[in-house]
Amino acid sequence: MLNGMDRELVTQGAEGRLYATEWLGHSVIVKHRFSKQYRHPDLDIYITNERMKAEARALTRCRSYGIKTPAVYDVDFNKSEIVLEKFTDSVTIRNFIYETVKNKLTMDSPVMLNMAERIGKLLVKMHSNNIIHGDLTTSNMLLVPPYDLSDIILIDFGLSSVDERAEDKAVDLYVLERAILSTHPNTEHFVAHLLATYENTGGESARDVIKRLNEVRLRGRKKLCFG
Ligand SMILES: Nc1ncnc2c1ncn2[C@@H]1O[C@H](COP(=O)(O)OP(=O)(O)OP(=O)(O)O)[C@@H](O)[C@H]1O
Ligand SMILES: [Mg+2]
Structure with missing residues (x-):
């Protein structure tokens, strides 16, 4: 058009x-x-x-x-x-996952777990430089050919900020966790693998972020229960 x-x-x-x-x-x-x-x-x-x-x-x-x-x-x-x-022939990770699942690969297949690891490592790199994305979803990550092996491209930073606090990084991960679980069925293990990679490769500060994430989750649940 x-x-x-x-x-x-x-x-x-x-x-x-x-x-x-x-x-x-x-x-x-x-x-x-x-x-x-x-x-x-x-x-x-x-x-x-x-x-x-x-x-x-x-x-x-x-x-x-x-x-x-x-x-x-x-x-x-x-x-x-x-x-x-413009990244020509790019696809969002959201659509990559839909296509992959349509082709009968499960979310626990090596291709997908490798993807989870690469997202985890990418977010360690972003957070270690104190960049908070603000709207992490599988629609805001792009792949270019050859899709399963290409670098992940991050986009859509309109809600981003620069912050060194574990709290902000934890909220960033929480938004992504919620987005993946609600967009893609059967992704509990995928998300756990992504977060474990983040925790295991990001050193002390990443471990602090994951601790914080547990608190953010609890708050999220209370908010759901009590409005
Ligand atoms: N640089 C790019 N190259 C190729 N495709 C892109 C690029 N930027 C965005 N797209 C495509 O356009 C879609 C929307 O882009 P983006 O996420 O930046 O906008 P948005 O979600 O409408 O933004 P916002 O949340 O700020 O309103 C992406 O999911 C992707 O498919
Ligand atoms: Mg977007």
Whole structure:
């Protein structure tokens, strides 16, 4: 579907739209955030700009630590758009898991447990550099060919922050745990393997985060019980 200036709509979410297009000879993704009518206009601009800054900052920081993320080509606050490197033929880990399961591989197969390990190690690297993603899900992780062996690419950093506290890192893991368990059936072992890898490869600070995660889970459960 072509839209306006040769932009192909990729996704439309609650927060904005993503387009694929060409930019100075590069294949790019343009991520446009739209304004929310229910917000006061000044607050709306503020929030939109903060999300864009957080995203551009974290994407760039991650790259400098050797974590794969799209390159940031441009940030335009007037248009509320950020221009990112496009990974051609990428699939989200969410869809990779759906396809793999459709092909009769279980979540406990070596391919999937290897994936869990690689996610765990990647998050150790991100957290050891004090980057909190803020919205870890299997939709915010991409694979490129050959899918089962490619590096994992992290995207969607609009809710990210920089923080050294175990608490924030634990909440990051909790969000991912909830997301995986609710999106993908039979993933208890997969999640446990991911978290064990995190705990066993991240040293002292990772062990602190996992301790915290237990407390975050308890709080989460109480919240569910008592509103
Ligand atoms: N750089 C990229 N290259 C290829 N595909 C991408 C890229 N960035 C995003 N996508 C695709 O677009 C989808 C949505 O992107 P993203 O997660 O950044 O937006 P979103 O979830 O709408 O954002 P937000 O949560 O900030 O509103 C991804 O799941 C992925 O399929
Ligand atoms: Mg997303």
